[in-house]
Amino acid sequence: VIGALLMLDLDHFKPINDRLGHAAGDLALKSFAAFISANSRTTDVTARLGGAEFVVLAPYADAAQAQAFAAKLVERLAKEIVQYNGERLPLQTSIGIALYGEHAQTPDALMQCADRALYDAKQAGRGCFRLYRESTPPIRARKA
Amino acid sequence: MGERILIVEDNPITRKLLRLALEQAGFIVLQAADGREALRQVLEPPDLVLLDLDLPDMSGLELAPKLREMLAADAPIVAFTGHVDDDPDRLADAGFNGVIHKPLEPSQLVPILRRYLAGPSRDENLYPGGRVLVVDDDATQLKLEALLLTKAGFEVDTARNGVEALTKARDFAPDVVLSDVLMPGMDGFDLCLALKEDPSFRSIPVVLTSSEYIDEENRQLALKVGAHALVVRRPDLAHVMDALSAALEAPNRPAAENEAGVHTEHFRQVAQQLERQFTNNMQLARGQALTTVLRSFLQQLTELHTPDVDLPSLMGQMLEGYLHASGYPGGAAYRLQSNGKLAVLRQMGAAHIPQDHWTDFFGHLELLHEVLDGGEPVAIPSPAVPEARSREILARSRKGSMLVAPLRLGAERFGVLVLAAPGPILEDEDWVAFARAVMGPISQTLALAQSFALLRAANEKARAITDSMREAVLVTDAEGRITYANASIERLSGHPARALVRQPVERFFPFIDANTGTRLVELTHAGGHRISVEVSTSALEERPGQLSYTHVLHDVGEQARVDQLVRLASHDPLTDLYNRRRFEEELANRLNEANATK
Numbered sequence: 001v002i003g004a005l006l007m008l009d010l011d012h013f014k015p016i017n018d019r020l021g022h023a024a025g026d027l028a029l030k031s032f033a034a035f036i037s038a039n040s041r042t043t044d045v046t047a048r049l050g051g052a053e054f055v056v057l058a059p060y061a062d063a064a065q066a067q068a069f070a071a072k073l074v075e076r077l078a079k080e081i082v083q084y085n086g087e088r089l090p091l092q093t094s095i096g097i098a099l100y101g102e103h104a105q106t107p108d109a110l111m112q113c114a115d116r117a118l119y120d121a122k123q124a125g126r127g128c129f130r131l132y133r134e135s136t137p138p139i140r141a142r143k144a
Numbered sequence: 145m146g147e148r149i150l151i152v153e154d155n156p157i158t159r160k161l162l163r164l165a166l167e168q169a170g171f172i173v174l175q176a177a178d179g180r181e182a183l184r185q186v187l188e189p190p191d192l193v194l195l196d197l198d199l200p201d202m203s204g205l206e207l208a209p210k211l212r213e214m215l216a217a218d219a220p221i222v223a224f225t226g227h228v229d230d231d232p233d234r235l236a237d238a239g240f241n242g243v244i245h246k247p248l249e250p251s252q253l254v255p256i257l258r259r260y261l262a263g264p265s266r267d268e269n270l271y272p273g274g275r276v277l278v279v280d281d282d283a284t285q286l287k288l289e290a291l292l293l294t295k296a297g298f299e300v301d302t303a304r305n306g307v308e309a310l311t312k313a314r315d316f317a318p319d320v321v322l323s324d325v326l327m328p329g330m331d332g333f334d335l336c337l338a339l340k341e342d343p344s345f346r347s348i349p350v351v352l353t354s355s356e357y358i359d360e361e362n363r364q365l366a367l368k369v370g371a372h373a374l375v376v377r378r379p380d381l382a383h384v385m386d387a388l389s390a391a392l393e394a395p396n397r398p399a400a401e402n403e404a405g406v407h408t409e410h411f412r413q414v415a416q417q418l419e420r421q422f423t424n425n426m427q428l429a430r431g432q433a434l435t436t437v438l439r440s441f442l443q444q445l446t447e448l449h450t451p452d453v454d455l456p457s458l459m460g461q462m463l464e465g466y467l468h469a470s471g472y473p474g475g476a477a478y479r480l481q482s483n484g485k486l487a488v489l490r491q492m493g494a495a496h497i498p499q500d501h502w503t504d505f506f507g508h509l510e511l512l513h514e515v516l517d518g519g520e521p522v523a524i525p526s527p528a529v530p531e532a533r534s535r536e537i538l539a540r541s542r543k544g545s546m547l548v549a550p551l552r553l554g555a556e557r558f559g560v561l562v563l564a565a566p567g568p569i570l571e572d573e574d575w576v577a578f579a580r581a582v583m584g585p586i587s588q589t590l591a592l593a594q595s596f597a598l599l600r601a602a603n604e605k606a607r608a609i610t611d612s613m614r615e616a617v618l619v620t621d622a623e624g625r626i627t628y629a630n631a632s633i634e635r636l637s638g639h640p641a642r643a644l645v646r647q648p649v650e651r652f653f654p655f656i657d658a659n660t661g662t663r664l665v666e667l668t669h670a671g672g673h674r675i676s677v678e679v680s681t682s683a684l685e686e687r688p689g690q691l692s693y694t695h696v697l698h699d700v701g702e703q704a705r706v707d708q709l710v711r712l713a714s715h716d717p718l719t720d721l722y723n724r725r726r727f728e729e730e731l732a733n734r735l736n737e738a739n740a741t742k
Contacts, residue, residue: 002738003734003738005731026718029719030718030719032719033716033718033720034719037721045730045731045734046722047716047723047726047730048716048718048719048724049724049727057727059734100734105739106735107728107731110731111731
């Protein structure tokens with residue numbers, strides 16, 4: 001295994017935006033980004049893909065390490081306190097993991113595998129992580 | 145190589161860290177968690193014993209003589225202790241060859257132990273010497289460090305700031321530089337970077353020391369700027385000397401490659417330190433407000449009470465005033481030092497008594513400590529003092545009577561005043577009552593002076609950092625009023641700091657609000673033109689429920705704005721993380737590399 005790609009989606013982002021406004025939504029995204037950076041290794045590559053979707057590329061991580069990392073992120077985010085106008089924003093994330101060198105060889109395929117695993121995590125009730133399973137084929141049409 | 149070292153240490157984690165470091169250096173390591181186990185291990189004698197002084201079954205001081213009997217005569221026993229005030233003579237008597245203070249990074253231990261194992265000279269001088277350039281903006285601290293280092297066998301030159309240090313480095317050609325971190329202008333991190341950037345100084349190791357920058361991240365930054373170590377300053381300098389010795393033996397450390405990153409990190413930590421100093425000031429200001437209530441008490445002593453005198457000279461003045469009032473011009477003032485011991489601050493009108501008699505109070509210094517603990521003035525002679533002691537003190541001082549008065553306010557202890565008279569008059573109950581009546585106000589004045597002194601020191605420190613910063617600093621309260629502005633704000637905005645304080649921040653800087661974080665904004669200069677400014681805002685809980693905000697404004701200029709635009713092409717503007725395009729590029733690169741190496 002050469003490394004892991006974690007795809008993270010901030011759960012319940014839309015309700016925050018709709019109910020409290022864009023400033024609250026922006027604050028949630030900024031806090032989530034800062035949280036991801038603070039909890040990543042310096043060798044990890046982090047990015048925001050758009051919307052509430054983020055990625056962390058963790059070189060040299062194997063399946064066990066990637067899952068431990070994802071578990072840590074899910075657990076710690078639940079303890080983050082971010083307030084907007086005195087109201088605590090509910091921060092929670094779902095994470096999909098794909099391993100490069102194992103699940104996919106090309107960037108596109110790897111992103112799709114992670115996306116598929118993220119979809120599984122959402123299906124499983126959100127606030128959790130899922131490792132990509134070979135048996136389920138990647139969904140190609142889900143993302144524009 | 146292959147020397148056998150016995151570690152006697154009850155903490156399993158410390159033991160393991162030491163073992164790993166020593167084994168990696170090629171030593172054979174034996175271990176014992178208590179004294180009994182150590183005595184069993186030593187049957188096959190090691191070449192060196194590293195002995196923790198606090199063991200579960202016996203003290204290191206008890207164990208050392210037993211080990212000494214069983215070891216080869218030249219096998220050193222080294223004490224490993226967290227107490228800085230262990231008496232070196234007592235340790236030597238017990239058979240120790242030296243002492244190493246905890247905490248110590250295990251890797252630093254190796255060169256130190258090598259030195260113990262190496263030479264026959266280890267008994268006389270733990271530190272092999274070398275030329276040390278000491279840099280500190282505090283003159284007293286500088287003098288003290290120079291003195292201690294010279295005594296320990298180093299050759300010392302000093303510099304009062306970073307710029308002077310660079311000049312001295314050329315003339316003095318030191319083997320190692322020891323620098324304070326928190327200095328106005330060029331601080332210790334900057335100095336280290338400057339030394340590492342200059343080819344002629346690059347090979348000189350740098351040890352940084354501080355009592356403010358003491359966190360792990362500060363230590364990391366110290367390593368990044370190329371320093372050998374960042375050690376917490378303690379009065380005895382033991383850590384500093386160990387670090388200097390280790391630095392002299394270790395290979396040279398270059399500064400980190402990523403210089404921009406180092407500068408950013410440096411700036412962030414300076415800003416953080418600044419916040420800490422502000423908090424510190426506020427706590428002191430609160431403490432001072434309480435003490436101010438007591439001021440009404442002090443009308444009779446107002447001529448002594450000025451915030452500009454330091455505590456020792458204030459105590460000296462007190463003594464003089466008091467003695468003058470009492471009409472008995474003999475006595476001494478003792479000050480309670482940070483090590484808990486009383487030291488003579490000033491003696492007066494008793495020229496026939498040698499100074500060293502006062503130093504140990506005629507062999508009964510413990511009596512002064514008892515009076516300070518008891519909190520009540522005591523006459524000598526009186527029923528409160530055993531007769532034999534009274535007689536000895538009076539005989540040695542050739543005085544007829546004395547009055548010992550404690551200087552304390554609640555739990556705060558300052559010292560002791562002693563009055564001495566040729567006749568028996570001071571044992572009179574009236575004098576004791578007088579002392580009781582006067583000591584209270586004197587102590588209160590001292591408490592006030594001390595809190596002023598602390599407040600001033602903390603203020604000066606914060607002022608030194610903020611004023612030397614190129615960046616402008618504003619502090620606002622919860623209502624959006626400016627409560628502080630540093631000198632740089634005028635250069636940046638055209639408004640002098642004094643014109644801003646107590647004004648609503650939105651009048652001058654409409655973009656500043658309570659949102660924390662960093663953002664790029666446009667500022668209208670007092671002269672009318674617009675400039676690009678990066679604002680970093682952080683919140684600080686001044687007291688429960690009340691927030692204040694520190695804003696650091698950084699003129700990013702035209703070039704920086706271009707850089708910022710370039711950055712926007714690869715970064716998400718909201719979160720400052722990579723954007724999708726840049727990430728996909730990075731991912732493709734990584735996969736290509738991985739495939740290529742396969």
